[in-house]
Amino acid sequence: MLYFIPAWYQQNKWKELEQSWHTRRMHTEFDDTVKQVQMFHRSGMHDFKILLLSHTPNFRHFLHRQGVLHASYWSCFDAIQEVTKKKAVVFSFHNLNWPEGIEFVYTPFVVVAYLKNEKYAQIEFGEAGNPIEVAMYQNGLVSKRNIYDDRGFVSAMEAYDQGKLLYTDYLTEAGVAKMRVYADDGRVEINPQNNTFLVFDGDEVETVKFSSLNYPNLGEVIREVFYTHILMNNDDDIFCIAMHNQNIQVANELIGREKCILSFYGDRYRIKDHPEAKELVKKAGYIITDSEATSRYLVRELGEEIENLIDISPYDSRMDFGISGELTVQKVLVPVDDLPEDRFKALVIQLASYLPQNENAMIHLFTRNATYNWPEVLLNKVADIVEEAGFDRRIVIPEEIEDDTAENEVDLEDEEEEEIPVRFFVEQCVDELSVSKCIREQRIMVDMRHNPDLYLQINCISTAIPQIIRRETQYMQNMYNGFVVKDFEQIPAALDYFLGSLANWNQAKVYSYDIAQKFTTRKLLEKWKEVRAYMESQERK
Template sequence: MLYFIPAWYLKNEWKENEQLWHIRRTQTETDDTVKQVQLFQRNHICGYEILLLSHAPNFRHFLHRQSVFRAPYWSVFDAIQGVRRRKQAMFSFHNLNWPRDTEFVYTPFSVIAMLLGEMYANIEFGEYGNPIQVDLYRNGQITRKNIYDDRGFISCTEVYENGKKAYEQYLTEKGVWKLCRFTDGHVAVNPHSSRYLIRTLRGEEEIPFLKNTYTSMEEVIEEVLASWLRTTRQEDIFCAAAHGQHLPLLDRLLENRRTIFSVFQNRLSLKDEKSVQALSRGDCIVTDSEDNLELLLRTGGAEKNTKVNIPPYDTRVDPGISLQLPVQKILFPVDHLAPEDLAEAVKYLAAYLEENKDARVCLFTRNADFGREDAILKQVSESLEKNGYPPEWARKADRSKAEFWLDAEDQIPIMFMVEQCVDELSVSKCVRQQRIFVDLEEPPDLFLQISCVGMGIPQILRSVTQYMRPGRNGRICRDISQLGENLRYYLENLNNWNTAMIQSFELGKTHTTQYLIEQWKEVIDRIGHSKSITAGK
């Protein structure tokens, strides 16, 4: 059996990152573990299970959003809380026990329960319209926050005193509190409900907690996880996302077990000596890119184990629609560019836009924070004005005005626009419209690169990568002053652009789904040494 240990945490807490439906998601849910689970489920590579260490009362909805609803999993908090239910339950806030004379007021964002003219509760909903949280009030101050499990019960309740959080309790399906976690981090066990649930080959076992109080939630998780690990076989393999939240815990518990660590983007600093030492105790390290692999090799400390680059994303031929558009869009990521580099790049981009009136620059950001678009446009506008170009080139489009109402400023075309994309769907929709990809960040965005390969979009980067070969599907731009020359090469010569498109599709053939499957089979067979988990058997 292969066990995936994900890093799906909320700001380094042992909690899920479930959001209210009306709050814009500021970061993507898709990571290496999501893509690995999708790959294993759809292609039946070998038996697997997700090993969930975070409190995730809406985990079924998360799996559904990632198209892996049927994925098998074991949750440490289900074991702690003694939860036996597996299926979701349909329930309405109307079914809760409300005081008599409660009146419900429907707002655009939530439902407010009013009692005797005062707000009694605020009911919040998830992305699927299911109630996930009920905040209770008294005299205008919050007193309690009930967090609902999508299987139809209160999973956790937070108690507030004078408007400040005092403690939180984790409950059983019947509403009996099991653990109480205080604001200083220590955890108390209910003496009248002091057992956790472990499923074994012999059936379910209720095991007593070893202590009445624990210094932290991590200590509780370690005890329960250690008990569960004793039910697994020695030849089982654990594929853990490299993340600082659980790395010390796994370093202690998975000693002498077959372990794969998965490195993804900058989730874990490979310059941290302790982190690299913990990774070195695994049997294999899988990186998402050649850049991370090279960084790992340079840092040393992990010489004994196998290291391999297996991208989390596959390439799929999906030609873009840029040739069907009246403008030539230039995709330009800005999140990790230094302010001075962005200002200099804007100067050379503006110079090219003055030559090519059909070109437009899409300033790409994954940061969906409120005000992020205004901040980028302000910085670009200031750079334009400083270099003698119209600052109005960088502004928001005013869709409220009809064409015959446009004033002098509105008649100036918008040449720089911001594209805020968080999830894979919005990113793919944006990339399909681009004529060329220019990334001056180091390293370049991996998902954007793979998307460009699949859509046949030329790339202009600062260095060679596994998805860009100079002279084939892209060019090197080590000096920002060469930006205009590289743009002219592709945007003013359709033959060069077509050649890059064909070469992109050829390069994509080496990073297909089948390629990823073969890579994972090789890793599993190398460290498995067991017919029971041999990939593809």
């Protein structure tokens, strides 16, 4: 059996990423473990199970969003709270015990309950329309918040004093308090009248007592329950641990005693910031990274070559040539997040200098920053740069038409003034679905950051569009499906090479298709077979 221990945490807390349906999504749910689970679930190549350490009362909805609803999993908090239900159920907030005289007001986003003309409660809903929490109010301040499990019961209750969180109680299916976690110091108290947790061994369930009624933090409770659970594993079991701060304690428990794979994904866990983990990493049975760049970084930080290291892309290529060739405009996708100010300014100036020679080119600034007014801020910043460089700022921000009584008395000369078309736009994409939708319309990508966006590069070869980047990667071969450009002044010429000649663009399309064949699901699964074969050949350390 292959066990995946994911890093699906909310800001380094033992909580899931679920949020209200109307809340702007500030993060993506996709990571290496999501892709690994998807591949194994769809291929049926190997038996696997997800080991969840965080409190995930809406986990069934998460699995549904990722297309792996029936994936097998074990939940540490289900064991702690003695929950045995597996299927989500439909339940209504109307079925809760409301006081007599309660009145519900339906807003476009939430349902607010009023009692005697005072706000009594506010009901929040998830993306599937299920109630996920009910906040209770006293004198206009939150006094209690019930967090609902998608299986139809209250999973946790947060208590507040004057709007400040005091503690969180985690409950059983029957509503009995199991443990209390205090907000000020994180200490945990186990209910002495209900001081047991469940251990699952196949279809058999055993009840075990906690070793103590008091713990310094929630991590210690999770460590004890998790350790008791893995004692039931077999000699041929393999654990794939997503490297994350919350998972280090688990990694320390497993590495050196079990067959373990460590999975590194982007900047989620940088060894440079955690030198104490270097020896732990060296002891791992195998190390998987998301790219060649991450592998090189890891080798450099560890200071030695690593034989049991492989990069397996968390994204597979799927040929979809997009619709950019059918559009009259030529959209240029330009990622700008984390670009230093001097590079950002130089990039904008070179892009603006290219536009006069290609009236069909449009610059689409790509950002994953989900801040509400970020597109406006970004465009104003670009407008200032182009104006300072001698270009008309109206190519970024259109001139506003003043609405006054003299509007009908505009001079004929003003009417004949040439209209300046807008050439700069912002693509604000957070999750992978919106990124894929956006890139289907792009004609070329210009990513001048030190490390190009991995997902964007995979999408570029999948949609077969050229890339202009600062250094060659496994997804872009210089002079074939793109250009390596280190001097910003070369950008206009590189753009003209692909956008000014359909033959050059089509040639890059062919090369992109060839490269994409190396990153199909089948190729990625072959790499996983190599890792599995290696791990299964090793004796338990």
